[in-house]
Amino acid sequence: MSVNLIGSGNLATHIGITLNNNGLKINYVWSRNLENAKILAEKIKTTYTDNFTEIYNNKAIYLICVPDSEIKSIAKKINSENSILIHTSASTNISVLEKFSTNCGVFYPLQTFSKNSKLVNFKNLPVFIEYSNNNVKNILKYLCDIINAKLIIANSEKRLLIHIAAIFANNFTNHMISISNEIAGSNKIDFELFKPLIIETLDKITKINSIDIQTGPSVRNDKNTIKKHLKALKKYKDFAKIYSFVSKNIQKMHSKL
Amino acid sequence: MSVNLIGSGNLATHIGITLNNNGLKINYVWSRNLENAKILAEKIKTTYTDNFTEIYNNKAIYLICVPDSEIKSIAKKINSENSILIHTSASTNISVLEKFSTNCGVFYPLQTFSKNSKLVNFKNLPVFIEYSNNNVKNILKYLCDIINAKLIIANSEKRLLIHIAAIFANNFTNHMISISNEIAGSNKIDFELFKPLIIETLDKITKINSIDIQTGPSVRNDKNTIKKHLKALKKYKDFAKIYSFVSKNIQKMHSKL
Numbered sequence: 001m002s003v004n005l006i007g008s009g010n011l012a013t014h015i016g017i018t019l020n021n022n023g024l025k026i027n028y029v030w031s032r033n034l035e036n037a038k039i040l041a042e043k044i045k046t047t048y049t050d051n052f053t054e055i056y057n058n059k060a061i062y063l064i065c066v067p068d069s070e071i072k073s074i075a076k077k078i079n080s081e082n083s084i085l086i087h088t089s090a091s092t093n094i095s096v097l098e099k100f101s102t103n104c105g106v107f108y109p110l111q112t113f114s115k116n117s118k119l120v121n122f123k124n125l126p127v128f129i130e131y132s133n134n135n136v137k138n139i140l141k142y143l144c145d146i147i148n149a150k151l152i153i154a155n156s157e158k159r160l161l162i163h164i165a166a167i168f169a170n171n172f173t174n175h176m177i178s179i180s181n182e183i184a185g186s187n188k189i190d191f192e193l194f195k196p197l198i199i200e201t202l203d204k205i206t207k208i209n210s211i212d213i214q215t216g217p218s219v220r221n222d223k224n225t226i227k228k229h230l231k232a233l234k235k236y237k238d239f240a241k242i243y244s245f246v247s248k249n250i251q252k253m254h255s256k257l
Numbered sequence: 258m259s260v261n262l263i264g265s266g267n268l269a270t271h272i273g274i275t276l277n278n279n280g281l282k283i284n285y286v287w288s289r290n291l292e293n294a295k296i297l298a299e300k301i302k303t304t305y306t307d308n309f310t311e312i313y314n315n316k317a318i319y320l321i322c323v324p325d326s327e328i329k330s331i332a333k334k335i336n337s338e339n340s341i342l343i344h345t346s347a348s349t350n351i352s353v354l355e356k357f358s359t360n361c362g363v364f365y366p367l368q369t370f371s372k373n374s375k376l377v378n379f380k381n382l383p384v385f386i387e388y389s390n391n392n393v394k395n396i397l398k399y400l401c402d403i404i405n406a407k408l409i410i411a412n413s414e415k416r417l418l419i420h421i422a423a424i425f426a427n428n429f430t431n432h433m434i435s436i437s438n439e440i441a442g443s444n445k446i447d448f449e450l451f452k453p454l455i456i457e458t459l460d461k462i463t464k465i466n467s468i469d470i471q472t473g474p475s476v477r478n479d480k481n482t483i484k485k486h487l488k489a490l491k492k493y494k495d496f497a498k499i500y501s502f503v504s505k506n507i508q509k510m511h512s513k514l
Contacts, residue, residue, distance in 0.1 A: 010472065067477065067479070068474075068479060068481065068482055069479065069481060091474070091482045091485055091486065110450060110451065110453070110454050111453060111454055111457060112454060112457055112458055112461075112472050113472070114461070114470055114472065117461060117465070117470070120457065121453075124453070125453050126450040126453070150450075152450070158444065158446070160485065160486070160489050161440060161441075161444045161446065161489060162441070162446055163486070164440055164486050164489060164490060164500070165436075165437040165438075165440040165441045165446065165451065166437070166451065166454055167473050167474070167475075167486070167500070168433045168434070168436045168437040168440065168496075168500075169433065169434055169437035169451055169454055169455055169458065170454055170455075170458045170472070170473065171471060171472060171473035171475060171476070171507065172433040172436075172499075172500075172503050173430040173433045173434060173455075173458060173459075173462070174458060174461075174462060174467045174470065174471055175467070175471065175475075175503055175506065175507050175510075176425045176426065176429040176430045176433060177425070177426055177430060177462050177467040178467045178468045178471070178510060179425045179429075179506075180422040180423070180425035180426035181422075181466070181467060181468065182510070183418060183421055183422040183425065184418075184419070184422045187415065187418045189415070189418065189419055189422065193367060193383040193407075193409070194367065194422065194423065194426055195463065196367070196368060196378075196381070196382050196383070197367050197368055197369060197423055197426055197427055198426055198427075198430075198462060198463055199463055200368060200369055200377065201369055201426065201427045201430060201431060202430075202459035202462065202463065204369075204371070204374060204431075205430070205431060205434050205455060205459065206452065206455055206456055206459065208374070209438070210431045210432070210434040210435045210438060211435045211438065213371055213374070213431065214428060214431055214432065214435070215267065215369050215370070215371065215427070215428065216424050216427065216428035217325075217348070217424070218424075218428060218432075219428070220324065222324070222325060222326065224325065224326060225325055225348045228348055228417065229348070229417070229420070229421050229424070232417050232418060232421060233421065238502075238505075238506050238509065239425075239506075241502060242429075242499075242502055242503060242506060243421070243424070243425075243429075245495075245498060245499055245502055246429050246432055246499060248495075249432065249436075249495050249496075249499060250428065250432050252495065253432075253435060253439070
């Protein structure tokens with residue numbers, strides 16, 4: 001059965017290239033941005049389009065990798081009766097597809113994808129799946145198998161919580177570094193100097209339970225230092241707010257241990 | 258001139274062992290906890306005490322590695338007139354020592370130290386120094402040189418901001434991972450599954466500017482998903498607060514780019 005890749009963004013790029021590298025022929029790349037569709041299609045040596053009527057098949061697997069807000073309108077456009085709809089969204093309920101097809105599923109790889117970074121290694125990467133029937137389950141299992149991903153079954157409710165935990169682990173850790181960078185930069189402190197600290201922090205996080213390795217004034221409940229810091233953050237109102245909240249939460253979490 | 262190490266905590270342990278490994282003889286380890294003083298003294302083959310009168314010297318370098326709140330009372334106890342007082346605190350003004358000695362300085366290594374983790378590598382590690390006179394400056398330079406650290410001069414005000422940036426980069430990133438772990442754990446999701454995501458996140462953070470690699474619903478300003486997440490976080494009031502604040506700050510920072 002042919003596979004149509006819907007989307008040309010971060011995930012579509014990584015999953016498309018990985019499937020292609022593992023011998024799966026992608027029939028079409030569709031994107032509302034034709035230029036992006038072309039760039040990805042050339043990478044995986046296939047055809048591309050921005051026109052849905054062109055990819056109408058009797059039966060195809062549609063791997064939908066578009067922003068959450070567009071999944072519904074995309075599903076509506078597909079010849080759903082004969083096709084299998086699979087979305088890749090963490091926080092979209094499978095029910096959004098069930099309105100359009102009895103054959104639908106979810107394929108959510110727990111990873112962060114950027115177009116311009118090196119190809120994500122799917123080997124042993126957890127992929128959370130959900131499906132409307134065993135036929136779709138087998139297709140999802142096949143997709144996981146050929147890319148050596150680790151298949152895990154999870155319903156929409158659980159997937160939502162996994163996504164939230166992933167946002168803290170990825171987007172929010174990343175933003176803490178951005179804030180650090182901003183404070184350093186606006187005070188003419190070379191952020192390169194923070195690299196050994198960041199590398200040591202990250203090395204520990206991956207090896208030791210983060211709760212056990214917390215250091216700093218918050219976990220020591222060093223009120224005097226925290227007060228000094230909040231005063232020094234006066235001109236960074238939002239950062240002061242985040243400092244205060246996160247700091248209190250560190251104290252709370254550790255006082256319960 | 259002899260060096261007395263004051264403290265037996267995380268930093269005292271790492272700096273004491275590193276100085277000793279590089280041929281500097283530590284004369285005494287002092288700690289108010291005699292058992293901890295003994296453990297560290299045995300590691301660096303020297304004497305230990307919990308009694309200040311025992312370590313009174315005509316002239317010694319006191320490397321003070323104690324919690325910020327104790328620096329003043331420790332400095333008070335030292336025979337300051339003939340000695341050199343050096344504290345290692347990020348957020349303590351050098352003026353705290355200046356009350357007790359005309360020879361004082363600060364030696365602040367920008368790193369996170371835990372007693373039970375592998376020995377921190379001081380090679381090229383930034384050490385921010387401050388000093389009351391050139392004699393102390395030369396001593397601080399000597400200490401940096403023998404451990405191959407990277408000496409950088411910074412006054413107390415700048416050091417305070419460096420510490421705040423370090424807290425975001427270290428304590429707060431670490432806490433975001435703890436929150437992620439807590440959400441996963443309390444929903445029976447194996448946190449081991451998040452390891453590839455964390456490793457990828459951290460790998461990017463050290464190589465690419467964190468502001469350029471932000472992903473997720475906040476940076477996309479995907480209000481619908483954020484709303485779903487805040488609803489799902491209902492029973493985690495504090496986490497919801499942090500989610501909401503950090504999320505808004507991500508949008509704000511990126512809308513300015």
